[in-house]
Amino acid sequence: MFSPWFVVKMIIGLPKETKLGEFRVALIPEHAAILARAGHTVLVEKNAGKGSKFSNRDYQRAGAEIVENVYDCEMIVRVKEPPLATIKKGQVIMGYLHIEKGQNMALLKKLLDQNTSSYAYEEIRNEKKERLVNLGKEAGIVGMYEGLRLCGRIREKFGLVNRFRKLKPIKTYFDIDEVYEVLSKAGLHNGVNIYILGKGRVSSGAQEVLKYTDIIPNVLYRNETPYISKYLPHADIIVNAVDWYPDEPRIITKDMLKLMKRTAAIIDISCDENGAVESCIPTTWQRPTYVFNGITHYCVDNLPSAVPRNSSIRLSNMIIRHVLRVANNTGYSNGLMTRNGIFEYARNKGRLEEFEQQATAMEEFA
Template sequence: MIIGVPKEIKNNENRVGVTPAGVTELVRNGHTVYVQATAGEGSGFVDAEYEAAGATILPSIEEVYGIADMIVKVKEPIESEYNLVKDNQLLFTYFHFASHEPLTAAMIERNAVCLAYETVERADRSLPLLVPMSEVAGRMAVQQGAKYLEKPLKGRGILLGGVPGVRPAKVLILGGGVVGTNAAKIAAGMGADVTIMDTNLARLRYLDDIMPANVNTLMSNEYNVRQLLPTHDLIIGAVLIPGAKAPRLITRDMLKDMRPGTVLVDVAVDQGGCIETCKPTTHENPTFIIDDVVHYCVANMPGAVPYTSTQALTNATMPYVLMVANKGWKQACADNAELKKGLNVVNGKVVYAGVAEAFNLPYTPVEEVL
């Protein structure tokens, strides 16, 4: 198979879809890899490393899309890439379709085959290609929250861990999954007073067992959320429903209950966000303020630490990329139930229920396209 690795062109996205190590594996399996010039530089990989691994460097993104059977990316194609997608071309990347109707419409129109990292799902309901970036984003959410609590950045002027004789900041984490667990670890390690909320009592019991003494667990419901908002300094939205829009846990009217300088970090923003007032921002302009509350809603948080993120991501994606390259997408998805759940849009048909529901589009069972 011919695999193309274009340079990411989303704002401040420095990750790359395949590392030189990944190229080596693909070439060793008999595949041809084309990498756009400077695609890996943001992650610390120069063109010479890709060439040494067996890739061919192409100067433009148009040439990469034009020659490849499968495009391996990190983020969804942006508007300037839509017309580069060929009929029946396979794209393997993060899509987050349910929060982006124009992208969904474009991929349907282009007759593409869209395999989404975020909906590849194991039998135990874990999401192996989302986990590494969720780990990065959860840890970064606390770093960024701590920074924006500083007064020059319009925060409350509170040090997350406090100092002897002064109380630490209070951190509220909505969601006890991978993002929430990693956020709690970092916040607790910095000395904050942490509360993590979830609707799954079994998950709360588990978290209560493994977390240090400065992490409390609480059942997530609207009453409990409203009770805690006035007393917490940093609130992290870490809720995910695979392939569907995130539920709204903090509404516009709740902002009035928060103290000026409270910081909201919505890690779920690329799935529509779990905070009503959040809208996607960029690393270039990461925050905005509503009712004196600081909102940090960067949709590609791991893109700020690309050296770590790219390696963590490709460690997880490469076995699946190889499976698809070796067998073709149809056979690979027919043989592997995890990959099959990654199919979202196939040749003009929406084959993932959460995406169809988000935009009231016709739904085709994935078995009909295999």
């Protein structure tokens, strides 16, 4: 009879991210070493850590092997959603999956069809239901910094002074400390009306950027957002940092955009398509902005990737204990999304029937 602490050794793959503009890596060498010392085999795709300034040699010194392809491994630990073609039968997959709201039904269906055990970082929570894996602060920092740059470019287009001309793209800098050094030397004074919606980690990151300037933001807590229409005419930058769910009312509707100045910008860091900001459509680093009803929107959905070293270190620190428990085959369920062809997340929320109907409708439409 096996002991309840019996550990099944896993072959764990750490892939190089495939999403355009994504330079993070899920596990840093220090944490690959923890898995190796626990008896697991860690295979790292060649140059997986390069974008975060971790070399192949760093991983080899940690006890990992460098390989060309990791997708046949029993367990995959990655940052973003896996490409559908890489998902294998019975695999264990951990990453930011973004399927809990039905956002990516194609991925959900593939995970179910392949009988995967999948874990979403965004749904790993404590007893108070607070997220334990969260790069919201990094997203807030990047979104606010790039929002200032965008504001300057829009003003320039309308013949106004671009006071943010000294700021280079955030990817130019080695890490966040260098970004703050640049901001503190740029001499950015008040005179820009910035409204930050929300009070969580994303909001704190956005506010932290402005501490290195003389710009004082207006922070609207969730209970104040129903009155947003009276602030919109005065806003130069709206930063959406609210955690929104589909059963909640929108904060900024498409119709409200007509209240805003043509020189204004919406930076939707939360980036829920057709969500709190009804006009939100997720964008990429290659094409970060679009104009809707005369207002420029910035809705890049992987902002922390612009500060890959900071973000990779933080992410790895947050997930390693969860990765270890999943790899050790302890029946871990925190963050569990799918198992044995069942959408466990929806079942636990009492929403399995709803998602099955949604999946059926999608198949019929296809």
